[in-house]
Amino acid sequence: xxxxxxxxxxxxxxxxxxxxxxxxxxxxxxxxxxxxxxxxxxxxxxxxxxxxxxxxxxxxxxxxxxxxxxxxxxxxxxxxxxxxxxxxxxxxxxxxxxxxxxxxxxxxxxxxxxxxxxx
Amino acid sequence: xxxxxxxxxxxxxxxxxxxxxxxxxxxxxxxxxxxxxxxxxxxxxxxxxxxxxxxxxxxxxxxxxxxxxxxxxxxxxxxxxxxxxxxxxxxxxxxxxxxxxxxxxxxxxxxxxxxxxxxxxxxxxxxxxxxxxxxxxxxxxxxxxxxxxxxxxxxxxxxxxxxxxxxxxxxxxxxxxxxxxxxxxxxxxxxxxxxxxxxxxxxxxxxxxxxxxxxxxxxxxxxxxxxxxxxxxxxxxxxxxxxxxxxxxxxxxxxxxxxxxxxxxxxxxxxxxxxxxxxxxxxxxxxxxxxxxxxxxxxxxxxxxxxxxxxxxxxxxxxxxxxxxxxxxxxxxxxxxxxxxxxxxxxxxxxxxxxxxxxxxxxxxxxxxxxxxxxxxxxxxxxxxxxxxxxxxxxxxxxxxxxxxxxxxxxxxxxxxxxxxxxxxxxxxxxxxxxxxxxxxxxxxxxxxxxxxxxxxxxxxxxxxxxxxxxxxxxxxxxxxxxxxxxxxxxxxxxxxxxxxxxxxxxxxxxxxxxxxxxxxxxxxxxxxxxxxxxxxxxxxxxxxxxxxxxxxxxxxxxxxxxxxxxxxxxxxxxxxxxxxxxxxxxxxxxxxxxxxxxxxxxxxxxxxxxxxxxxxxxxxxxxxxxxxxxxxxxxxxxxxxxxxxxxxxxxxxxxxxxxxxxxxxxxxxxxxxxxxxxxxxxxxxxxxxxxxxxxxxxxxxxxxxxxxxxxxxxxxxxxxxxxxxxxxxxxxxxxxxxxxxxxxxxxxxxxxxxxxxxxxxxxxxxxxxxxxxxxxxxxxxxxxxxxxxxxxxxxxxxxxxxxxxxxxxxxxxxxxxxxxxxxxxxxxxxxxxxxx
Numbered sequence: 001x002x003x004x005x006x007x008x009x010x011x012x013x014x015x016x017x018x019x020x021x022x023x024x025x026x027x028x029x030x031x032x033x034x035x036x037x038x039x040x041x042x043x044x045x046x047x048x049x050x051x052x053x054x055x056x057x058x059x060x061x062x063x064x065x066x067x068x069x070x071x072x073x074x075x076x077x078x079x080x081x082x083x084x085x086x087x088x089x090x091x092x093x094x095x096x097x098x099x100x101x102x103x104x105x106x107x108x109x110x111x112x113x114x115x116x117x118x119x
Numbered sequence: 120x121x122x123x124x125x126x127x128x129x130x131x132x133x134x135x136x137x138x139x140x141x142x143x144x145x146x147x148x149x150x151x152x153x154x155x156x157x158x159x160x161x162x163x164x165x166x167x168x169x170x171x172x173x174x175x176x177x178x179x180x181x182x183x184x185x186x187x188x189x190x191x192x193x194x195x196x197x198x199x200x201x202x203x204x205x206x207x208x209x210x211x212x213x214x215x216x217x218x219x220x221x222x223x224x225x226x227x228x229x230x231x232x233x234x235x236x237x238x239x240x241x242x243x244x245x246x247x248x249x250x251x252x253x254x255x256x257x258x259x260x261x262x263x264x265x266x267x268x269x270x271x272x273x274x275x276x277x278x279x280x281x282x283x284x285x286x287x288x289x290x291x292x293x294x295x296x297x298x299x300x301x302x303x304x305x306x307x308x309x310x311x312x313x314x315x316x317x318x319x320x321x322x323x324x325x326x327x328x329x330x331x332x333x334x335x336x337x338x339x340x341x342x343x344x345x346x347x348x349x350x351x352x353x354x355x356x357x358x359x360x361x362x363x364x365x366x367x368x369x370x371x372x373x374x375x376x377x378x379x380x381x382x383x384x385x386x387x388x389x390x391x392x393x394x395x396x397x398x399x400x401x402x403x404x405x406x407x408x409x410x411x412x413x414x415x416x417x418x419x420x421x422x423x424x425x426x427x428x429x430x431x432x433x434x435x436x437x438x439x440x441x442x443x444x445x446x447x448x449x450x451x452x453x454x455x456x457x458x459x460x461x462x463x464x465x466x467x468x469x470x471x472x473x474x475x476x477x478x479x480x481x482x483x484x485x486x487x488x489x490x491x492x493x494x495x496x497x498x499x500x501x502x503x504x505x506x507x508x509x510x511x512x513x514x515x516x517x518x519x520x521x522x523x524x525x526x527x528x529x530x531x532x533x534x535x536x537x538x539x540x541x542x543x544x545x546x547x548x549x550x551x552x553x554x555x556x557x558x559x560x561x562x563x564x565x566x567x568x569x570x571x572x573x574x575x576x577x578x579x580x581x582x583x584x585x586x587x588x589x590x591x592x593x594x595x596x597x598x599x600x601x602x603x604x605x606x607x608x609x610x611x612x613x614x615x616x617x618x619x620x621x622x623x624x625x626x627x628x629x630x631x632x633x634x635x636x637x638x639x640x641x642x643x644x645x646x647x648x649x650x651x652x653x654x655x656x657x658x659x660x661x662x663x664x665x666x667x668x669x670x671x672x673x674x675x676x677x678x679x680x681x682x683x684x685x686x687x688x689x690x691x692x693x694x695x696x697x698x699x700x701x702x703x704x705x706x707x708x709x710x711x712x713x714x715x716x717x718x719x720x721x722x723x724x725x726x727x728x729x730x731x732x733x734x735x736x737x738x739x740x741x742x743x744x745x746x747x748x749x750x751x752x753x754x755x756x757x758x759x760x761x762x763x764x765x766x767x768x769x770x771x772x773x774x775x776x777x778x779x780x781x782x783x784x785x786x787x788x789x790x791x792x793x794x795x796x797x798x799x800x801x802x803x804x805x806x807x808x809x810x811x812x813x814x815x816x817x818x819x820x821x822x823x824x825x826x827x828x829x830x831x832x833x834x835x836x837x838x839x840x841x842x843x844x845x846x847x848x849x850x851x852x853x854x855x856x857x858x859x860x861x862x863x864x865x866x867x868x869x870x871x872x873x874x875x876x877x878x879x880x881x882x883x884x885x886x887x888x889x890x891x892x893x894x895x896x897x898x899x900x901x902x903x904x905x906x907x908x909x910x911x912x913x914x915x916x917x918x919x920x921x922x923x924x925x926x927x928x929x930x931x932x933x934x935x936x937x938x939x940x941x942x943x944x945x946x947x948x949x950x951x952x953x954x955x956x
Binding site: 031032033034036037050051052055056058059060063071078079080081 | 136137139140141143144146147148151170171172173175176177179180181182183184
């Protein structure tokens, strides 16, 4: 909010966040803070997930039964709530992923014309 | 409630979990920052800054939960806010709640009556299959002219009905358990109870296969009679009672609250049922093949799978066949037909239209109340315009604000409805006493869940109706303009003003409709109540007695006119001797003006001399038997000829007195005096018209011109006897006095039902008077509400325009000019209302 975003920060499209969270959980169960860190690290700091977006997304995914949550105790003896993908979540991820691949191919085709035509 | 509690607890637990999770997030972030070298205080602050507003995060995360929970929570919030807003303006809230309480209370009260009479299923299993069967003569316009035993058998065999049972109501004298008393007796076929599918509370009912001719000697009694005459004696079964000196044994007692289905109050109050084969003794003189009507009508249950329309079609075909087979009994000109009436219609038919009228009237009242509250709300909305604008500016979505306002109005109407129902419950006993006793199923009136549901729906609907206008206004708010206006930006938009004026005009118009209909009702009622009676009802008291009609005619003490006449003369003599009695007369039940016990066979089927008897449509004329003093006692005027004398007896020629209407109707253009007619099938002797009296409203308040024929009680028997007494005395004491005198002559005769003629006449108007009074009340209330509405609107306009008025005065306008301006505005509204009303 108040901390100025890096210039390269990308505004996340509605709906994309759910996909990214699912994608992050593919590596294994993780808690909310961990998910945010993971996304930031994997996008080379380009994607910063606000807590105000992350937690609603998690609640939404819980309601859709795409993820499941349980309370466990972390290595440093902290009570944490970890989320993991459910079979339904994996399925959603797969469909989202193929949709995204189609889209990105299409956009790539538009954005990157064949080199020959470049001056 | 348990469900909601569980729901709330689950929600609280989930909120706690989410909050803990968010705290952990913060701690982990801070720990990371410490690990990266920040100082703990710095780390905590930075982590919190990065995290953002944790309350907001919690809130929007929770928004993702299931819709119902959110909806419920928001509703709770809205209701809380609404209550707070309403508390802030107690004057407004009280007025609004009371207005709605009035509307909902009145509507619910009327609905509870409608619910009990028109909507509740009749208390018989599968009551939709039950019908009343009546014979009509379309040719002469007579309805329910009666039915004969062969017709009953035809209907039984038609295959249309599961069971058909005639029902023949009569008063009866019961002796045995106590002194002679009058009971309501219903003579039915043995299949009557099986047809209704009702069971007794103890004992049994009749065997529906019983084909005994005559009476089978069994009687079923009502719970009321069991209590009244037998003190709920458990050994009642098998006990013998004398009904008109015939012996019956009691086989069963019907459950409390069981009523015979009927259009008349008397028959619904039946206390004894006896089974009859509708042939044999005591009808020995009547051929069982005779198609002359014997009993008034029948009840039946339509067979499974047949609709009413289909049943009627098949009965029509049957009637058609019978008309061809028996042209003498059913002459073509008479238009004889059989009509099936759904039982509910038969029972509540008389009160349906007055009740629906009341329901419509009270609906108008509720609408007016709604319009009034809508007006108040609109006026307040103007004052709250700035608040609404501010709320929109800081992010309240218009739809959320609309919902908030609607919640406010529904909360208001619910509080009003609650108050209304509470008042109704408190006043229930008192209110029910106001309903005239003639309304069927009066005992069924109660505030049951159906009525409560109605009140809830009506309240909610009212809230939405009157909340809609102000709520919709929110959408029209021009936030920028509203916020820019200096000071209190509370000048209503032009649209608001128009809506408000429109509402008041509508309100006035509706109340005018109510006033006019009330006025019409009052007018027609008064023209009935004040119509010149044509007879003198003052200081006349009527007491009833009834002579037994035993099945065994050898037991009949009063079997012939010759045997009855001495009794009649003796009663007259003894009555005249009572101090205060100026004159006394006796007559059959039909001779009592305007209050006819159903059981009297007062519809005579008259045949006229000089017209062929075969194929002649018997003319149905209302007739009664009276002693000579009757005409003078009631002040009926003799126009021509003579009245009866003590010398008209069973040994002298039969004579009759008729009224003008009768003379006009059947001897038009001729002199009716000296003409001859037969008053019934059994009378072989001709009866000669000896006198014509002036028309009077003895049959109906609405019309004096109903043909009437009178026979002498010394020439023609009456079993149900009314004793007419003119003089100055106390009515209740007189009943005792007459009972003593009558029972001195014969201790087995009951004496009952003393009433002044004035009371009887006003009783016949009870239902009409009730609906008139209620509508009057509604109309006055409506006018009051409407005036309040006008006052409110004008007061608001004036207060809104204080500044403008100030300027006008400063510029030299006189007070009178201002007043004229305001009054003109008010008058314009009223004028518009008059036009649309």
